[in-house]
Amino acid sequence: MIAYLFIFLGLVFIFFGTIGIIRFPDIYTRLQTSSKCDAAGATALLVGLILKEGLDSFSLRILTILVFLLLTNPVSSHAIARSAAIRGIKPWRKGKRG
Amino acid sequence: MTAMIFIITILGLTASLTLYRVIFGPTPWDRLIAVNLISSKVVMLMVSTAIFFERRIYLDVALVYAIIGFVSIIAISKFLEGEGTNRK
Numbered sequence: 001m002i003a004y005l006f007i008f009l010g011l012v013f014i015f016f017g018t019i020g021i022i023r024f025p026d027i028y029t030r031l032q033t034s035s036k037c038d039a040a041g042a043t044a045l046l047v048g049l050i051l052k053e054g055l056d057s058f059s060l061r062i063l064t065i066l067v068f069l070l071l072t073n074p075v076s077s078h079a080i081a082r083s084a085a086i087r088g089i090k091p092w093r094k095g096k097r098g
Numbered sequence: 099m100t101a102m103i104f105i106i107t108i109l110g111l112t113a114s115l116t117l118y119r120v121i122f123g124p125t126p127w128d129r130l131i132a133v134n135l136i137s138s139k140v141v142m143l144m145v146s147t148a149i150f151f152e153r154r155i156y157l158d159v160a161l162v163y164a165i166i167g168f169v170s171i172i173a174i175s176k177f178l179e180g181e182g183t184n185r186k
Binding site for chain 1: 101105108109112115116118119125127128130131132134135138139141142145146149154157158160161164165168171172175176178179
């Protein structure tokens, strides 16, 4: 039962992250919601799947994938934001055009 | 089993919705963010598919896909940062 609760939480995070990446106005805000969708959504969904499967070699391999995703997602988000900031993309402000 | 079909459907649907930002994104970085998100969703989809079909080999495929996605995102963002060879 608690496994399905985690899976539902992950699906909710993934759904609203997708809505955010379509609706938000700027690179940095889109990067924020994308990173949230990656970290929280993937963590909750994979922890739910591990709890659903029980502890064996199958779920240990899922845990390896989860640790790898948690290590690499902030690095790639930071690399994208750094590259956009170096090329001179200004953050979005309310009231200005764009 | 119905729950796994529901998870796979939701993940595929949201990955297809993210494809809107890849096609209509104003700048290359928007497309890069959306491709990163689609890659992460495909990894989760492969894990769900491995549990649904009970094939362990899909988990190895998911791990290798995550590694290749991470290296390609880092390489493309470094490329866009320097804009090819015209670095000042």
